[in-house]
Amino acid sequence: MSVSRIAILISGRGSNMGTLLQACERGELPAQVCLVLSNRADAEGLDNARRAGIATACIAHGDYPDREAFDAALVRRLQQAQPDLVMLAGFMRILTPVFITPFAGRLLNIHPSLLPNYPGLHTHQRALDAGDSEAGSTVHFVTPELDGGPPVLQARVPILPGDTADSLARRVVALEHEIYPLAALWYLQGRLTLNQQGAFLDGQKIPPSGVPYRPQDAVRHDAADRSNQQRPC
């Protein structure tokens, strides 16, 4: 498999970005990260990417008169990097068709809820307030509908007695570090596609809540080891 190019958009900590970088460095993903792009100059993840020798850029949304002008600037910078796949990883801006259309079908997002539940912000608190028994995260193709594009892969965690939004977020993000590289691998292997009918994996239509994540499918060797330990003899 030839080496593909992934561009990653972040707004903050960038732990999902870090996991994708590591997966590329370890050869678990047949790809290189060609650009990490942020709308915030102080995003912690930008420094980490720079230290890892990755090309970075900051395009501050406040410098543009409206969302469309900002999105057009993002597109121009991304097109210079010639990505095969664009991954939103904690990128906290609503994107318009100006951005989404040029990358349609090769644009993924990770969202910290069991979509279609809780699009938008404060997902963990909303799950707690609703008395849900489970939370999780969903990788989905991006379409103009906010957090509404076809789901690809979904991981669940139980909500435990005494959970807070923070404790839940910590458990969810740990699983995000497994599912986002896996969805990227499926895409890079040509197994994951989007068409007018929805998202497909190996030619099979993906169900409305995404493929349920199985730890034994993890890209990360240590995650796979963990799942082996959990499997009964």
Ligand code: GAR
């Ligand atoms: C992740 O939990 C991601 O799902 C969420 O932001 C966090 C970023 O963490 N994304 C959204 O809420 C997008 N709507 P990270 O910066 O450590 O990867």
